[in-house]
Amino acid sequence: MTGIRAGILGASGYIGGELLRVLLGHPRVAAVVPVSRRLAGRRVDGVHPNLRGTTELVFRSMDDVSPCDVLFLATPHTQTMDMVPGLRSVAPCLIDLSADFRLRDPVVYERYYGTVHTNPSLLADFVPGLPELYREQLEEADLISVPGxxxxxxxxxxxxxxxxxxxxxxxxxxxxxxxxxxxxxxxxxxxxxxxxxxxxxxxxxxxxxxxxxxxxxxxxxxxxxxxxxxxxxxxxxxxxxxxxxxxxxxxxxxxxxxxxxxxxxxxxxxxxxxxxxxxxxxxxxxxxxxxxxxxxxxxxxxxxxxxxxLVKGAAGNAVQCLNIRMGWPERLGLAFPGLHP
Amino acid sequence: MTGIRAGILGASGYIGGELLRVLLGHPRVAAVVPVSRRLAGRRVDGVHPNLRGTTELVFRSMDDVSPCDVLFLATPHTQTMDMVPGLRSVAPCLIDLSADFRLRDPVVYERYYGTVHTNPSLLADFVPGLPELYREQLEEADLISVPGxxxxxxxxxxxxxxxxxxxxxxxxxxxxxxxxxxxxxxxxxxxxxxxxxxxxxxxxxxxxxxxxxxxxxxxxxxxxxxxxxxxxxxxxxxxxxxxxxxxxxxxxxxxxxxxxxxxxxxxxxxxxxxxxxxxxxxxxxxxxxxxxxxxxxxxxxxxxxxxxxLVKGAAGNAVQCLNIRMGWPERLGLAFPGLHP
Amino acid sequence: MTGIRAGILGASGYIGGELLRVLLGHPRVAAVVPVSRRLAGRRVDGVHPNLRGTTELVFRSMDDVSPCDVLFLATPHTQTMDMVPGLRSVAPCLIDLSADFRLRDPVVYERYYGTVHTNPSLLADFVPGLPELYREQLEEADLISVPGxxxxxxxxxxxxxxxxxxxxxxxxxxxxxxxxxxxxxxxxxxxxxxxxxxxxxxxxxxxxxxxxxxxxxxxxxxxxxxxxxxxxxxxxxxxxxxxxxxxxxxxxxxxxxxxxxxxxxxxxxxxxxxxxxxxxxxxxxxxxxxxxxxxxxxxxxxxxxxxxxLVKGAAGNAVQCLNIRMGWPERLGLAFPGLHP
Amino acid sequence: MTGIRAGILGASGYIGGELLRVLLGHPRVAAVVPVSRRLAGRRVDGVHPNLRGTTELVFRSMDDVSPCDVLFLATPHTQTMDMVPGLRSVAPCLIDLSADFRLRDPVVYERYYGTVHTNPSLLADFVPGLPELYREQLEEADLISVPGxxxxxxxxxxxxxxxxxxxxxxxxxxxxxxxxxxxxxxxxxxxxxxxxxxxxxxxxxxxxxxxxxxxxxxxxxxxxxxxxxxxxxxxxxxxxxxxxxxxxxxxxxxxxxxxxxxxxxxxxxxxxxxxxxxxxxxxxxxxxxxxxxxxxxxxxxxxxxxxxxLVKGAAGNAVQCLNIRMGWPERLGLAFPGLHP
The missing domain is CATH 3.30.360.10 (Dihydrodipicolinate Reductase; domain 2)
Known part of the structure; x- marks a missing residue:
């Protein structure tokens, strides 16, 4: 299968698990690279038991991430802002799911997150990952920040x-x-x-x-x-x-x-x-x-x-942004309608 | 045991069940008379299984209610207002838990409940059953309307x-x-x-x-x-x-x-x-x-x-009003503190 | 799109809703015909709100069902057995999700369901809808009974x-x-x-x-x-x-x-x-x-x-049987892996 | 009020909280002494919020426990067995809610708890805290072990x-x-x-x-x-x-x-x-x-x-044992019938 290579940092968390679920079922994603410092070497279906039978992937450590076409950052608030510069060489497109690049004003960031923003110059480079408001900008965006x-x-x-x-x-x-x-x-x-x-x-x-x-x-x-x-x-x-x-x-x-x-x-x-x-x-x-x-x-x-x-509020929205960025049909990989009752 | 006789109309419902629970454990209540049209003749612990082992009471029909010292009305909204005049001979004190006598203005009642109030002249006679605001009036009240x-x-x-x-x-x-x-x-x-x-x-x-x-x-x-x-x-x-x-x-x-x-x-x-x-x-x-x-x-x-x-929002609040009306210590029968976790 | 036409009797229930969800996302199903006596004329997403935005279908009455390629019976126990003979002209393949054709012995049926089986001669014609045990028989089956x-x-x-x-x-x-x-x-x-x-x-x-x-x-x-x-x-x-x-x-x-x-x-x-x-x-x-x-x-x-x-225990299992019966890949339409957490 | 003094070790846990709730409402208990190594000096209603308004007690450290009439041990399995000898001077009656003295045979204990019993000679001295089977022995018991x-x-x-x-x-x-x-x-x-x-x-x-x-x-x-x-x-x-x-x-x-x-x-x-x-x-x-x-x-x-x-399975059962041991009516402090719905 031809398709892109997508990396996930923080793949052992709940948002990471949803990214895995959606990307493993995405028709244009050829390879998923799940990264977890804590669980490197362990199978992903150990912590995401719904994925049993659908993947044999194991978590990798950060050192072990070869270049990807896109990198999703499901990493903690206040820690992600320091990681971004170093990750730009890993993938041409970064989609951040932390809060670190959501607010354009570093003063507002500091007031709400209680810590000084260490990369304020990057704030303006991120496009908000909300297709309904920023679709056109997302088509060209290399840095995307998914809202809360x-x-x-x-x-x-x-x-x-x-x-x-x-x-x-x-x-x-x-x-x-x-x-x-x-x-x-x-x-x-x-x-x-x-x-x-x-x-x-x-x-x-x-x-x-x-x-x-x-x-x-x-x-x-x-x-x-x-x-x-x-x-x-x-x-x-x-x-x-x-x-x-x-x-x-x-x-x-x-x-x-x-x-x-x-x-x-x-x-x-x-x-x-x-x-x-x-x-x-x-x-x-x-x-x-x-x-x-x-x-x-x-x-x-x-x-x-x-x-x-975890989906439209995080992982699904991020993949919708990816679809837009790649010029793919926007619904790709995101067709599941939910359950009743 | 010496004590009062308390009747409950609508004793098969959830508020009725809580009135039963509280009154059966109340040291000044000698007899509880549970009334249910639908379940007359059946044991109360059939529908209120928590009361198994604490009471052998059976529901009575309305015809079968002998005079009480107090009558609690856990009866439906819009149906209770017609019942009150006839019940005044059953008990000198009525404590209504329906919505029918909560609003003093019959126009407001009609707007919110979608039906004309059929006993508007009684509205002014009810004291709101909220001790924190109306304690003094409750000490003398014969008609009490417990808020929602x-x-x-x-x-x-x-x-x-x-x-x-x-x-x-x-x-x-x-x-x-x-x-x-x-x-x-x-x-x-x-x-x-x-x-x-x-x-x-x-x-x-x-x-x-x-x-x-x-x-x-x-x-x-x-x-x-x-x-x-x-x-x-x-x-x-x-x-x-x-x-x-x-x-x-x-x-x-x-x-x-x-x-x-x-x-x-x-x-x-x-x-x-x-x-x-x-x-x-x-x-x-x-x-x-x-x-x-x-x-x-x-x-x-x-x-x-x-x-x-069902307690401070209904049955417990009603019993607190009773305690005030009777001049008893306000906490009587209401000592249970809740559970954690 | 070319594909089959699938009818669902009892489409307003929970199993009916799952059949709708799965069949609407199935790549080889061109048309779904939802039947509900009670809700004929009403939109299916009125009772199955998860399907909003994915379908505009309305329920039909039984009279209104044109021939289908397959008919799923999500109809009540003890009522379905009388319906089957009349339905064979509607579709060449019936997949029953009621209990009526699960037990081969009408005496056992009567003991467990408290009523005489009215179509015992049909019991032997149904293949149990359990691929793991009866896959080969299902490949040729026109009458399938999905287990509980x-x-x-x-x-x-x-x-x-x-x-x-x-x-x-x-x-x-x-x-x-x-x-x-x-x-x-x-x-x-x-x-x-x-x-x-x-x-x-x-x-x-x-x-x-x-x-x-x-x-x-x-x-x-x-x-x-x-x-x-x-x-x-x-x-x-x-x-x-x-x-x-x-x-x-x-x-x-x-x-x-x-x-x-x-x-x-x-x-x-x-x-x-x-x-x-x-x-x-x-x-x-x-x-x-x-x-x-x-x-x-x-x-x-x-x-x-x-x-x-509702899935492997009913609707999903039924569609897996359909896939086998039609000679399609068995996973078609059934790829959703579940959610964690 | 005249009454006994009851200590609780491990009073910050869930069983400890239930012991507090029951003992604070017990008419023959004059004082409750809650002990928690971790939370000494903090109010008990900080971790047991249901007790707000019913007590101002603070947790004490173990050093601070003066003699009691009874001591409840809501302490961890495998740690309690070493504590018992030292506690006998604190209270004449110990009621243990851990698993450490439930099994009479130290070999069985080791098989199920994975550790050698360090006080096997005490095992025979404990009476099982199950009134329905051992009421007579409980009347005289100084060491009681409440079952799981x-x-x-x-x-x-x-x-x-x-x-x-x-x-x-x-x-x-x-x-x-x-x-x-x-x-x-x-x-x-x-x-x-x-x-x-x-x-x-x-x-x-x-x-x-x-x-x-x-x-x-x-x-x-x-x-x-x-x-x-x-x-x-x-x-x-x-x-x-x-x-x-x-x-x-x-x-x-x-x-x-x-x-x-x-x-x-x-x-x-x-x-x-x-x-x-x-x-x-x-x-x-x-x-x-x-x-x-x-x-x-x-x-x-x-x-x-x-x-x-937490009640008949732990704290309530322990207090029932206390009532028996003290010759009090068995229901004292334990009248709450549960809730429905």
């Missing part, structure tokens, strides 16, 4: 109205996230006995992703976040105020038109049924982001979005 | 600041509720396969409880609600704006002072640990309402409250 | 040892099943509040699937079953006794050899890691059946298998 | 038939246990993302508790165990063979008679309803052990038991 999972949901929820200047004043984004969002390291925070059944308001205000949403939409954003007792899934409920009164059919039309050509955004705002607004439960494994809306009294508007935090 | 579960949480979250006039403008209340809140009737909405793992935004705006919160606090309230994949528990996250800048120690002091003498409100706003803000997970079975707060940028403030929707 | 989900798991767990005559005496099969196994009808049994967190031993002995396992393996089988608080997934833990002492490497070799050429059976019996034995959690949406084993004292042996009850 | 959670369930499930010699041959005990059974230490095994939704067969055969069940019943026992995706709850399903044919009413009578005077054993074997056999879901926080039975073909019998692994 709840940020992606919130940006896609708010974009149709914000782009048309239809939102007025501050927006409250309430984010909900499953436990896989905290990664695969064992900490007491994520112990099953503590997290199961919990609704943990871990960020009552000022969640880090608000900076990304503000940057992408230009809106005044306040963001809270709650850890929900699920493994996968992110949902945002955003409350804003319309700058001009709109009725439901107009809202529907605006949303439909904005996302008419998007392969992975669905407008979900039904009048009946159990799934009237976006619901992460039926999106596990899929690359969709569902976006819905509802009107309140006066000019209040509520925008809801949902996605799988 | 999320309304109770939101009112207790907002009350310290609203009573002191410290909130400015509109407040968004985001409610989260477990599946027991929808009752024990089998509908596709609450099928395990559909609800498990879901975060269902069933009320993106205008949830019914907003009318209660508005009435109790005088604030401008917009309320959304999401069904969470838990059985028990309600949580509200409220975002408002301070009318004057306050710092964290002042907020803490205000909350502590407001609830200093309350046996069932705990201030939960820790700087470390896994349970820094109110969390329903550790409150199952308890009559506590936990209230916490956090400051955002500028004058943004976030108020969080959590409770067990 | 836990039966499939148990048969595949026991087959390597039973086929070689290595099991002695009775085997206890302990089955565990998620709530989707009980279908999409709303009953109090499957109410979220009642089922969430439960381990319900609904069949302490004599579960219906034991007749299928007995028929396929010739072993003396006793089967218990517990409803687990998950939506998807079936697992069996089988305890038997070896007729001759074997050691772990021999057991491993026997299992590997038996399933060496099977595309959808994986041997899972690891010495380390979190997923040492078959675990349905990481198999959602996949067509795998994982089989593992462990030795106890003396000649005790424990065999474990897991699968997704 | 699944062992308690299995012994109580099997005891009525085994005591009457009605079981023949080997019994398979299939145990299911929630994640709290693995303790509060953060390990990848118990990470929420890995454990949620799992049915992990961590002991396909030879689970440690089988030695306890064998010792208490004299039966030939093989025990498997599966980690279930719940936090609390243990259930055992035991399959055996009757030595003589019995019918259901006889089985019922035997069980009822055996446990007629037991305050914490309920016979649960209903013909209808959702909770026909023992179900841990409705037992959280309660000290009950529910025992049920069902007949299979021939002389097969299935015995089922359920309990809360």
């Amino acid at each position: 999972c709840m940020a992606t949901a919130a940006i896609l929820a708010l974009y149709p109205l914000s782009a048309d200047g239809l939102l007025d004043g501050a927006v409250w984004v309430d984010g909900r996230i499953g436990s896989s969002g905290a990664g695969s390291a064992a900490t007491s925070t994520n112990l099953h006995a503590e997290r199961s059944g919990a609704m943990r308001v871990f960020a009552p205000a000022g969640h880090r992703h608000e900076a990304e949403v503000r940057q992408a939409t230009g809106l005044e954003i306040t963001m809270s976040a709650t850890g929900m007792p699920e493994v996968r899934g992110a949902q945002v409920v955003c409350r804003g105020r319309l700058s001009t009164p709109l009725r439901e059919p107009e809202l529907r039309r605006i949303h439909r038109e904005h996302y008419a050509d998007e392969p992975f955004v669905r407008i979900v705002a039904q009048r009946r049924g159990l799934y009237r607004l976006p619901e992460p439960k039926v999106m596990h494994g899929s690359n969709f982001c569902d976006v819905g809306f509802a009107l309140g009294d006066d000019r209040d508007v509520v925008l809801v979005a949902a996605l799988d935090n | 579960c999320m309304a109770t949480a939101a009112i207790l979250a907002l009350y310290p600041l609203s009573a002191d006039g410290l909130l400015d403008g509109a407040v968004w209340v985001d409610g989260r509720i477990g599946s027991s809140g929808a009752g024990s009737a089998a509908t596709s909405t609450n099928l395990h396969a559909e609800r498990s793992g879901a975060m269902r935004v069933f009320a993106p705006a205008g949830h019914r409880h907003e009318a209660e919160v508005r009435q109790a606090t005088g604030l401008e309230i917009t309320m959304s609600a999401t069904g969470m994949p838990e059985v028990r528990g309600a949580q509200v996250v409220c975002r408002g704006r301070l009318s004057t800048p306050l710092r964290e120690p002042e907020l803490r002091r205000i909350h502590r002072e407001h609830y200093a003498d309350e046996p069932f409100v705990r201030i939960v706003a820790q700087r470390r640990g896994l349970y820094r803000l109110p969390e329903p997970k550790v409150m199952h079975g308890s009559n506590f309402c936990d209230v916490g707060f956090a400051l955002g940028d500028d004058r943004d403030v976030v108020l969080v409250a959590a409770l067990d929707n | 989900c836990m039966a499939t798991a148990a048969i595949l767990a026991l087959y390597p040892l039973s086929a070689d005559g290595l099991l002695d005496g009775a085997v206890w099969v302990d089955g565990r099943i998620g709530s989707s196994g009980a279908g999409s009808a709303a009953t109090s049994t499957n109410l979220h509040a009642e089922r969430s967190g439960a381990m319900r031993v609904f069949a302490p002995a004599g579960h219906r699937h034991e007749a299928e396992v007995r028929q396929a393996t010739g072993l003396e089988i006793t089967m218990s079953a517990t409803g687990m608080p998950e939506v998807r997934g079936a697992q069996v833990v089988c305890r038997g006794r070896l007729s001759t002492p074997l050691r772990e490497p021999e057991l491993r070799r026997i299992h590997r050899e038996h399933y060496a050429d099977e595309p959808f059976v994986r041997i899972v019996a690891q010495r380390r890691g979190l997923y040492r034995l078959p675990e349905p959690k990481v198999m959602h949406g996949s067509n795998f059946c994982d089989v593992g084993f462990a030795l106890g004292d003396d000649r005790d042996v424990v065999l474990v298998a897991a699968l997704d009850n | 959670c699944m062992a308690t369930a299995a012994i109580l499930a099997l005891y009525p038939l085994s005591a009457d010699g009605l079981l023949d041959g080997a019994v398979w005990v299939d145990g299911r246990i929630g994640s709290s059974g693995a303790g509060s230490a953060a390990t990848s095994t118990n990470l929420h993302a890995e454990r949620s939704g799992a049915m992990r067969v961590f002991a396909p055969a030879g689970h440690r508790h089988e030695a306890e069940v064998r010792q208490a019943t004299g039966l030939e026992i093989t025990m498997s165990a599966t980690g279930m995706p719940e936090v609390r709850g243990a259930q055992v399903v035991c399959r055996g063979r009757l030595s003589t044919p019995l019918r259901e009413p006889e089985l019922r009578r035997i069980h009822r008679e055996h446990y007629a005077d037991e305050p914490f054993v309920r016979i649960v074997a209903q013909r209808r309803g959702l909770y026909r056999l023992p179900e841990p879901k409705v037992m959280h926080g309660s000290n009950f052990c529910d025992v049920g039975f069902a007949l299979g073909d021939d002389r097969d019998v299935v015995l089922v038991a359920a309990l809360d692994n």
Whole structure:
């Protein structure tokens, strides 16, 4: 088979595992090179048991990575920024899934991540890995920075109205996230006995992703976040105020038109049924982001979005960016629709 | 044993079951009379299996209810308002857990419940069953209307600041509720396969409880609600704006002072640990309402409250009202602290 | 696109939804015809929200089904047996997912299903839809009966040892099943509040699937079953006794050899890691059946298998049978590997 | 208040937390002394958030423990056996919840726990903390060893038939246990993302508790165990063979008679309803052990038991032993009946 060679740094984590799953099933990827310092030499299906029977790959150490056509960085926040310069010789295209190159302003980065950015000159070189807003730039991008999972949901929820200047004043984004969002390291925070059944308001205000949403939409954003007792899934409920009164059919039309050509955004705002607004439960494994809306009294508007935090919120979105960058059909390797029930 | 005789209408439902559990363990209740039209003649532990070994009671039909000292109405919304006049001869004190006498204004009732109130003249006679706001009135009340579960949480979250006039403008209340809140009737909405793992935004705006919160606090309230994949528990996250800048120690002091003498409100706003803000997970079975707060940028403030929707959000709160009405110690029968993990 | 036309009776149920998902993504299926008496005229993505954006299909009524190349019957037990004769003119190949043609002996059927079989003469015409045991017969079969989900798991767990005559005496099969196994009808049994967190031993002995396992393996089988608080997934833990002492490497070799050429059976019996034995959690949406084993004292042996009850336990297995019947590659349309975590 | 002084070693763990909850509500316990090496000086409600508002206690270090009337050892397996001799001067009565003094035979201990017993001479001095079998000995006991959670369930499930010699041959005990059974230490095994939704067969055969069940019943026992995706709850399903044919009413009578005077054993074997056999879901926080039975073909019998692994499986059972030892009413402090739903 002819195809590209794709490397994954941090391939033993949850995002790394999803990258492996998607890339191993991608028709234009000939070879996947999984890198894990900790597990070099061990089989990837040891930590990603869903891949049993589909691959015999073993993790490699960093020293052992030969040149690739693309390199995905599923490496930790605050550590990735130092790695990027040295990786440019490994692959002509880097797709970073950490937070390190998401914010253009190093001062904002420092405020939200509590550490000085060590490579601020590179920030402007990264294109945000959000096809719905930056598709044209992605076609040429060599450095791509995939946004955070709840940020992606919130940006896609708010974009149709914000782009048309239809939102007025501050927006409250309430984010909900499953436990896989905290990664695969064992900490007491994520112990099953503590997290199961919990609704943990871990960020009552000022969640880090608000900076990304503000940057992408230009809106005044306040963001809270709650850890929900699920493994996968992110949902945002955003409350804003319309700058001009709109009725439901107009809202529907605006949303439909904005996302008419998007392969992975669905407008979900039904009048009946159990799934009237976006619901992460039926999106596990899929690359969709569902976006819905509802009107309140006066000019209040509520925008809801949902996605799988590891797919459209990370690995799937990254592969969608790769497809765009390579000029391939955008849905390649990303056809799985999710499960119900 | 000397003690009162307490009747429960709607004793086969989830709130009815909690009333049974609490009243059977209450040292001043000598007899409990469980009424269920549907299950008259059947043992109560058939539908409430946790009560096996603690009671041999059977459900009675309504015809079979002899006079009681107090009657709890765990009967459906919109049906209870017609029953009240006829029940006044059965017991000198009625404690209603339906929504029918929560709103003082029949016009507001009609708007939120979609039906005309058939006993509007009685509305003014009911005292809200919320000890933290109406304790003195409850001491003399013969008609008590227990507020909704999320309304109770939101009112207790907002009350310290609203009573002191410290909130400015509109407040968004985001409610989260477990599946027991929808009752024990089998509908596709609450099928395990559909609800498990879901975060269902069933009320993106205008949830019914907003009318209660508005009435109790005088604030401008917009309320959304999401069904969470838990059985028990309600949580509200409220975002408002301070009318004057306050710092964290002042907020803490205000909350502590407001609830200093309350046996069932705990201030939960820790700087470390896994349970820094109110969390329903550790409150199952308890009559506590936990209230916490956090400051955002500028004058943004976030108020969080959590409770067990069937206890402090219904049956436990009702028994707390009974204790007050009878002049008993307020904690009687309500000592269970909840479980961890 | 050239391809076959596939009809689905009972397309609104959970198995029907999985058939839709798999067939809509199948490269050799040109048209899918979903039939639902109850929902004729309504969009399929109304009840199967994961299919939003992937299909615009609407349910049809039975009268409206034009001839198909294959017809899947996802219709209720005890009702399907009367429908089969009339359906043979609709499609040359029928694949039944009900229990009605699984047992060859109508007396056994009556004992386990509590009703007389009304088409016993057809029983011998059905080939069991279990490729691992009946692949050659399936290549020519026009009538296929897909086994029960836990039966499939148990048969595949026991087959390597039973086929070689290595099991002695009775085997206890302990089955565990998620709530989707009980279908999409709303009953109090499957109410979220009642089922969430439960381990319900609904069949302490004599579960219906034991007749299928007995028929396929010739072993003396006793089967218990517990409803687990998950939506998807079936697992069996089988305890038997070896007729001759074997050691772990021999057991491993026997299992590997038996399933060496099977595309959808994986041997899972690891010495380390979190997923040492078959675990349905990481198999959602996949067509795998994982089989593992462990030795106890003396000649005790424990065999474990897991699968997704709606996929390898129903819809996926049915499509695997279709692939065999049509002479297509067996993995077509069934490549999804499941998710972790 | 007059009452005893009770110390708890290992008070920061899950069993320690339950001991705190129960003892703080116990009418004859005047003082509780919580000891934790790791958290000395910190408030107990920091790690046991359900106790907020009910206690201001702080953990002490071991050096700081003044003499108590009773000392509960919720300390790790294999470490507790060395501590016991030194603790005898601290309290006249020691109640050990570790596994170290459960097995009378040090050879068996070594086989199951992989380490030599360092205090074998003490083994015979401990009375098993299982009131249903050893009540008389407990009345005088100064050293009590509380059995394992699944062992308690299995012994109580099997005891009525085994005591009457009605079981023949080997019994398979299939145990299911929630994640709290693995303790509060953060390990990848118990990470929420890995454990949620799992049915992990961590002991396909030879689970440690089988030695306890064998010792208490004299039966030939093989025990498997599966980690279930719940936090609390243990259930055992035991399959055996009757030595003589019995019918259901006889089985019922035997069980009822055996446990007629037991305050914490309920016979649960209903013909209808959702909770026909023992179900841990409705037992959280309660000290009950529910025992049920069902007949299979021939002389097969299935015995089922359920309990809360931290209460009747640990802390509650320990306090029941204390009540017996002190000559107090056995239900003191243990009245909570569990919750439904």
